[in-house]
Amino acid sequence: MTLPRQKIVILGGGPGGYEAALVAAQLGADVTVVDSDGIGGACVLTDCVPSKTLIETSNAMTLVNRSAGLGIATGGPASVNATRLYHRITDLARAQSSDIAARLAAEDVKVITAKGSLVGPGLVRAGDEQLRADAILVATGARPRILPGAQPDGERILTWRQLYDLTELPPDLIVIGSGVTGAEFASAYQALGSRVTLVSSRDRVLPHEDQDAANHIEEVFRRRGMTVLGRSRGRSVRRDRDGVTVTLDDGRTLTGSHCLLTVGMIPRTEHIGCDEAGVKLDARGFIEVDRVSRTSAPGVYAAGDCTGVLMLASFAAMQGRIAMWHALGEAVHPVRLDHVAATIFTDPEIATVGVTQRAVTAGEVSARVLELPLRTNPRAKMAGFTEGFVKLLSSPGTGVILGGVVVAPRASELILAVSIAVEQRLTVEQLAQTFAVYPSLSGSITEAARKLMEFTPDTP
Ligand SMILES: Cc1cc2nc3c(=O)[nH]c(=O)nc-3n(C[C@H](O)[C@H](O)[C@H](O)COP(=O)(O)OP(=O)(O)OC[C@H]3O[C@@H](n4cnc5c(N)ncnc54)[C@H](O)[C@@H]3O)c2cc1C
Numbered sequence: 001m002t003l004p005r006q007k008i009v010i011l012g013g014g015p016g017g018y019e020a021a022l023v024a025a026q027l028g029a030d031v032t033v034v035d036s037d038g039i040g041g042a043c044v045l046t047d048c049v050p051s052k053t054l055i056e057t058s059n060a061m062t063l064v065n066r067s068a069g070l071g072i073a074t075g076g077p078a079s080v081n082a083t084r085l086y087h088r089i090t091d092l093a094r095a096q097s098s099d100i101a102a103r104l105a106a107e108d109v110k111v112i113t114a115k116g117s118l119v120g121p122g123l124v125r126a127g128d129e130q131l132r133a134d135a136i137l138v139a140t141g142a143r144p145r146i147l148p149g150a151q152p153d154g155e156r157i158l159t160w161r162q163l164y165d166l167t168e169l170p171p172d173l174i175v176i177g178s179g180v181t182g183a184e185f186a187s188a189y190q191a192l193g194s195r196v197t198l199v200s201s202r203d204r205v206l207p208h209e210d211q212d213a214a215n216h217i218e219e220v221f222r223r224r225g226m227t228v229l230g231r232s233r234g235r236s237v238r239r240d241r242d243g244v245t246v247t248l249d250d251g252r253t254l255t256g257s258h259c260l261l262t263v264g265m266i267p268r269t270e271h272i273g274c275d276e277a278g279v280k281l282d283a284r285g286f287i288e289v290d291r292v293s294r295t296s297a298p299g300v301y302a303a304g305d306c307t308g309v310l311m312l313a314s315f316a317a318m319q320g321r322i323a324m325w326h327a328l329g330e331a332v333h334p335v336r337l338d339h340v341a342a343t344i345f346t347d348p349e350i351a352t353v354g355v356t357q358r359a360v361t362a363g364e365v366s367a368r369v370l371e372l373p374l375r376t377n378p379r380a381k382m383a384g385f386t387e388g389f390v391k392l393l394s395s396p397g398t399g400v401i402l403g404g405v406v407v408a409p410r411a412s413e414l415i416l417a418v419s420i421a422v423e424q425r426l427t428v429e430q431l432a433q434t435f436a437v438y439p440s441l442s443g444s445i446t447e448a449a450r451k452l453m454e455f456t457p458d459t460p
Helices: 015-026 041-045 048-070 082-106 160-165 180-192 211-223 313-327 357-361 378-383 411-423 428-432 443-453
Strands: 007-011 030-035 110-113 116-120 123-126 129-132 135-138 142-144 157-159 172-176 195-199 227-229 234-239 244-248 253-256 258-261 265-267 300-302 342-344 349-354 368-373 389-394 401-408
Touching: 007 015, 007 116, 007 123, 007 129, 007 313, 015 030, 015 041, 015 082, 015 135, 015 313, 030 123, 041 048, 041 082, 048 082, 048 160, 048 180, 082 110, 082 160, 135 313, 157 160, 160 180, 172 180, 172 244, 172 253, 180 195, 180 211, 180 342, 195 253, 211 227, 211 349, 211 357, 211 389, 211 401, 234 258, 244 258, 300 313, 342 411, 349 411, 357 389, 368 443, 389 428, 389 443, 401 411, 401 443, 411 428, 411 443, 428 443
Parallel strands: 007 030, 007 135, 030 110, 135 300, 157 258, 172 195, 172 258, 195 227
Antiparallel strands: 116 123, 123 129, 142 265, 234 244, 244 253, 342 349, 349 401, 368 389, 389 401
């Protein structure tokens, strides 16, 4: 006798939803994804993919403008063709969305283009249809938070989702908010040739990140000519004839050509039937989940930005996969927050994994910390950059690598070595004995491990 196929319904086709759909289909389930705005989600269509594509161009610009120092004769500073740049970005995002839709179709996942909501136990509404499900996954994402006094008009006052409709590069851009998104766009637009003012409500940019890395990037921003305003909270933004006026909380005003709002995200959990289905939200409207993505309602899981646990595409995808493995009876490891690698795509990039120095300073974790500047790295010298560092944290007793920070061009690629060390509980000795290519930036990771070995094991 064959058992009936389990029915899975997924609300939302971003990485939280589509990666879960692929896993569930692979496990033989009958899977339907209900998505309102486009497969790939905000991740692919408006947020992660477009911003990283923009940043690839800004990195190329930096390289071109640095090339004279590397012995290349050019005809002067490079400039950007904004229309071509934005078309490339939107075309690439659409193509990525189509690729994912094709993958879902190839795995027999049904996709319904509609707004969906939970109706009750095991029941979902998708437009006019009612769908029965053995398990439901909610992965509806989040949207940009808007300041009450700064209504985006899509022309001069913008959320990051509206940038790619512009026909020019903002000549004088004011970015309100200096978290990850604000810092990334400020860095990219400055490299592309905009004059940038970054308004930070805290003492420094990237207040939640490794303090050394944040200080370093702020210094780089200032050295390159960015105006960084600390302890300055944007209160309102007014559209003028040819630009914008931003009023800060203390009454100061700033003028620019455009204003970009990067002041956080609001979960898309309104009007999706959470109350009806008994799905509990926290005070900020995020869906409460445990480490295998279960909500408070039996049979209803949630993944991604709508849970607010860690707002990263890779994390959303992992939460979604774990939900499906759990729902379909597979062995599953609860998600580990302290092993998640993340990158801030400024120039240089800031990549982190594992235990943070903040936790060490707060006395929550005991660790040795070693920071090695990249300016002595031979490959860095050859490439002509002097900024950045590698930081490793290890257990004082066992020498096990607990975490790390890499500030460097392509730190997003370099961090994998530290990630593997953290995940596999490698010791500084094991990392130090691993071959790194000469010359390479990753040579600084093994060198940092060698330096940490000088202290290991702990002497009484
Ligand atoms: C500017 C920016 C850059 C970023 N860069 C990175 C990065 O470099 N790396 C990284 O890991 N993360 C990055 N992120 C974060 C990443 O984009 C998110 O963590 C990721 O999109 C979360 O995926 P998700 O599936 O939860 O939601 P989303 O990608 O938002 O997808 C949710 C989907 O649900 C649909 N939906 C919503 N409500 C309904 C409904 N009622 N019915 C049907 N469908 C619905 C939406 O249409 C959407 O398609 C970035 C974020 C921003 C803002």
